[in-house]
Every structure is written in structure tokens, then in C-alpha cells.
Amino acid sequence: MPQQHSCSFCGKTPLSKNEIGITKKLYGAKPRNFFCIECLARHLEISTQDVLDTIEDYKAEGCKMFE
Secondary structure (H helix, E strand, C coil): CCCCCCCCCCCCCCCCHHHHHHHHHHHCCCCCCCCCHHHHHHHHCCCHHHHHHHHHHHHHCCCHHHC
């Protein structure tokens, strides 16, 4: 069974594959903290839509973290 990650800020569990993928993409393969989309946006001071758009861009590029 894969490990379930939770958001380091709000505690949301489990995080989606996209939330885990974007955290790893931005912070490296073994990040200290994982973030839900809302907390990641707040942390980066961008909109949640910006995070979602970035995920879609990575998917369109064929990034395997988002298959």
C-alpha cells in the first residue's frame, strides 16, 4: 500500500496524486513537507488557479509525475 501524505499546513489527508506530484516537482523528489493545492498557493503567494494551470502544463508536456 502506498504511503499516504498529508498537507504540512492544514493536515488534509490523503493528498491527491497531483498534489504530491506538484510538491515533488517544485521541491525535489523527497520534500520535507507536502502541500495541498490551496496551501501550496498560499505558500507561494499565487492563486490556486495558477497551481492548477502549472499542473496542466506539466501534464501537457508529458511529465510522468502527473500521468
